Amino acid sequence: MPNRQxxxxxxxxxxxxxxxxxVKPFLTPLVWAAILAYVTGPYHVRIRRVCGNRPSLAATIATLVLMVVLVVPVSFLLIRLQSELADAYRDLSTKYTSQPLVLPKVVTNIPILGPALDEAVTQVWNDPELRKQQVKEWLEPWVRELAGIIGQIGRTFxxxxxxxxxxxxxxxxxxxxLEQIRGGLRKVAGEPADQYFNAVGDTxxxxxxxxxxxxxxxxLIAGIGYAFIGVGPPILLGALTAVTALVPxxxxxxxxxxxxxxLLxxxxxxxxxxxxAWGTFIVNPTDNILKPLLISNATDVPLVIVLFGVMGGLLAFGLVGLFLGPLILAVLFAIWRQWLAEDGDSSRSSGFGSKQ
Incomplete structure (x- = not known):
């Protein structure tokens, strides 16, 4: 290779x-913008056609529509979360320091175990001074977390x-x-770059x-259950449920x-x-139905790759890694299968993760 190269x-x-x-300080919003732009790309194309192929006008309308549909509800949720976090802290700091805990008869009537639990609760939790000290020890870390979350909400805006x-x-x-990226891939991978690019896009x-x-x-389903049953702040708990739903x-x-x-x-x-019962028979099955339907059936990517991608992405990139991790592994898998298909290796390409 010449010295100039x-x-x-x-x-x-x-x-x-x-x-x-x-760009590292702005990497997270840049990644989110890229993900949203790509996922909503077909809708932007329709808006651009209606606008007579005027890029700036179409981009402005598409951005405003997405702000109304996504950013405004998210901003409302963030404001409500801040309020509900403060309310939840006040409830925990006042309610459980002044009220003793009484185990239900269903628990106390359990042979051997029930009386032992009842005695432990009476000696530990129902001692007013000890209860206040215990609640204080439990809440202090959460107070620090609460301050961090409230500060994070400002940074999120x-x-x-x-x-x-x-x-x-x-x-x-x-x-x-995208055309420049496609051109760069052609220089690296040659003509098959277009097939790689299409596979990556679909995945x-x-x-x-x-x-x-x-x-x-x-x-959403869990939040409806929390509100209907009357448990805690439903928006806060629904948001937490949506976040944990991403974790395998x-x-x-x-x-x-x-x-x-x-509650029991x-x-x-x-x-x-x-x-x-609501969580077991309504909330959990939603994931078992939607995720395979929207991911595996659409791209033929095994769910195990998505699961490992979520865990690894969360550890490597933080919250945005919940999407980046599975995306990276799924894209690698799609490129691998496309490369095998180019060589005509049908026996291998019809194996792990492919439709039979």
């Missing part, structure tokens, strides 16, 4: 690294503003950006859309499970069983 590659690598350092501005430019200039849309719709559906193996049971058990131990037997 080596120098060019080194210079390109240095500039890419410097560019990453510059700033990120929403950056994401909205970026979304406009992605809508307006996205076609040119991206299905994975992101499937994860978002499945999580929002579970959060843990899932929504991490929210409604402990609440249901607490608080002698609200009917309410507790109602919430546990």
């Amino acid at each position: 080596i120098f060019g590659l080194v210079l390109l690598g240095v500039m890419v690294w410097l560019g990453f350092v510059v 700033a990120q929403l503003a950056i994401m909205t501005v970026t979304l406009f430019f992605f809508y307006r200039d996205g076609d040119r950006v 991206t849309q299905a994975v992101v859309f499937g994860l978002i719709v499945s999580a929002l559906a579970q959060g 193996f843990l899932g929504t049971v991490a929210v409604w499970g402990p609440i249901g058990l607490w 131990f608080s002698d609200r037997i009917g309410t507790g069983f109602a919430l546990l």
Whole structure:
């Protein structure tokens, strides 16, 4: 390789690294804007046709529509979350320090275990001074977390503003950006780059859309259950349920499970069983139906890849990694299968993760 090419590659690598350092503080809203622009791309194309193929006007309308549909409800939820977090803290800090805990008879009547639990609760929890000290120890970490969450809400509004501005430019200039990426792939991979690009596009849309719709559906259904049954702040609990719905193996049971058990131990037997039944038979099956329908059936990507992607992405990139992780693994899987298909290796391409 000539020295001039080596120098060019080194210079390109240095500039890419410097560019990453510059945009790193804004990486999260940029990624969200790119994901939203790509997923809602077909709707933007329709708007652009109605506007007579005027890119700036179409991008403005598409951005405003998405703000009304997505950003405004999210902003409302963030404001409500801040209020409900404060209310929940006040309830915890006052209610459980002044009220003793009485186990229901269903629990105390259990042979051997019931009397032991009742005695432990009476000696520990129902001692007023000890109860106040215990509640204080439990709440202090949550107070710090609450302050951090409230501060994060303010930063989230700033990120929403950056994401909205970026979304406009992605809508307006996205076609040119994608064509340049396609051209770069052609230089690296040759003619098969177009097939890779199409496979990546289909996979991206299905994975992101499937994860978002499945999580929002579970959060909404769970929130309706919380409000109907009369448990806690429903918007806060519904939002937490939607977030946990993205985490494999843990899932929504991490929210409604402990609440249901607490209701049972608080002698609200009917309410507790109602919430546990709602989560078990209504909320959880929603994920089992929607996620395979929207992801696996649409792209032929095994759900195990999505699950590992979610866990690894969360550890590597934080909250946005819930989408980036499975997207990266799913795209790699799609490129792998496309590469095998080019070589005509039907025996391997019809194996793991492919339709029979």
